[in-house]
Amino acid sequence: MNIREFYTITENRPVARDVFKMRLAGNTAAFSRPGQFLNIALDGLFLRRPISVADYDEKGVWIYYKVVGEGTRRMSAMIPGETLDVLTGLGNGFDVTKSGVHPLVVGGGVGAPPLYRLTRELCGAGKAPHVILGFNTASDLFLVADFQAMGIPVTVATADGSAGVRGFVTDALRENELPYDYVYTCGPEPMLHALYDATNVSGQYSFEARMGCGFGACMGCSCKTKYGYKRICRDGPVLEKEEIVW
Amino acid sequence: MVDTRVQLSGLTLDNPVIPASGTFGYGYEFAELYDINLLGSFSFKGTTREARYGNPLPRIAECPAGMINSVGLQNPGIDAVISQELPRMRKVFHKPVIANISGFSIDEYVECCAKIDQEECVGLIEVNVSCPNVHNGGMSFGVSPESAALVTREVRKVTRKPIYIKLSPNVTDIVSIAVACEKAGADGISLINTLLGMRIDLRTRRPVIANKMGGFSGRAIFPVAVRMVYQVAEAVSIPIMGMGGVSSARDVVEMMLAGATAVQVGAANLVNPYACRDIIEDLPRVMESLGIHSLKEIIGGAHR
Incomplete structure (x- = not known):
């Protein structure tokens, strides 16, 4: 299965203080549930940036992000027509x-x-x-x-x-x-x-976590649950209330 | 037609590209993305005697051209690996796999190696004496020639499978440690593990990683790795698996010229899950462009 896609930015504008809305056009076949996320590669930064998806259709996705660091600051300066290397359909999502x-x-x-x-x-x-x-x-x-x-x-x-x-x-x-x-x-x-x-x-x-890969390989975001260890990126980010350990 | 095959302690690998331990789990996540049987082999997640959760979060920090991780050998323990992970792995990977073994005592290394010796799917054992992320474990055995040789001698007694000792770059003289492992009966050397590093958050004024420091990997460390592989290749006659910042087919060629027989790819898998497939697909084209007919011929080529 292919989860790596190249999305084209079609819209990127501020909607609230430090919060931007971005629309991306591209293949969304890997998405199957609400609450999944994508992981965005940015030039000059080694790790990708995981961002949750607000909605998607067959033509693309729609995300919101808050400018909190170097990665999101760079995203906020991008303009329609630019492309992003993204891993798509990540995480378990809501049921x-x-x-x-x-x-x-x-x-x-x-x-x-x-x-x-x-x-x-x-x-x-x-x-x-x-x-x-x-x-x-x-x-x-x-x-x-x-x-x-x-x-x-x-x-x-x-x-x-x-x-x-x-x-x-x-x-x-x-x-x-x-x-x-x-x-x-x-x-x-x-x-x-x-x-x-x-x-x-x-x-x-x-849940949110500082992730390495975002697809379950590195164990960078493992958390304890009542039923064993889970990777926020892969077994989550959505956990059932009954399994949460605070 | 170019020939990408290499011989590694009796194993014939279709190509020298091997995902490094800790960046590839037991292969399942990647098997959903591409046919992982196109790999030369892969080195599975570092395994200890007991199950380990590992270190507190955050375990990951961004760096220029690399990353720091402090996972701390999270794994289900050798018995669960053998009873649960390996049967599942065998469904998606049909070549001999590399078992990566870690420990906190000589006894633990010996027990784990003796158990994994019984597994037919394991083609080679990579003994990790270089994990920077656990106290009193792993790396403490890899920092002196005497203790590295001791681990090598003891695990040698319990397995006939090829043993590769995975060395740390966080030492005064990696060459003397590699030589000591060779004399103690190692079949090969894996190098380098991650470089000990740290990042500090400017706002909180605290280390980004909960465990304060961690292993630095990624493209930035490639020149250090090439240098160490070159130095060790000058001093030993056993094969080397070279690793550290490898992220392209050209890097694979460079690492082999330095003296590596096989080449592991680590952090690159975490950024691009298709990294190893892409490198393997690129290799023939890169070889042709450099006039290389057989990869075997270039091993250690830079020493001539």
């Missing part, structure tokens, strides 16, 4: 069949993008997801309108109260008294942990 009719979908910051396709697929499967998106402040908000366009309830929380509910996603959860039977989430680890403690239903949690 939409696991939830009941009322899944809760919780994203934190740049953890929100992989939940976009997930939510689209949940809706497509006849489920009624409720989305909670957490950010630090109003100028960090992105993707909110895209989730709202699916015609589902979307609650926003900001740590400073400049948009939506003041506080964290767990505060928004408490205020809303939502009926939910399952949790899908991606975001900073403290948020995942808080959500783990604040909910008493099963769920799938997507």
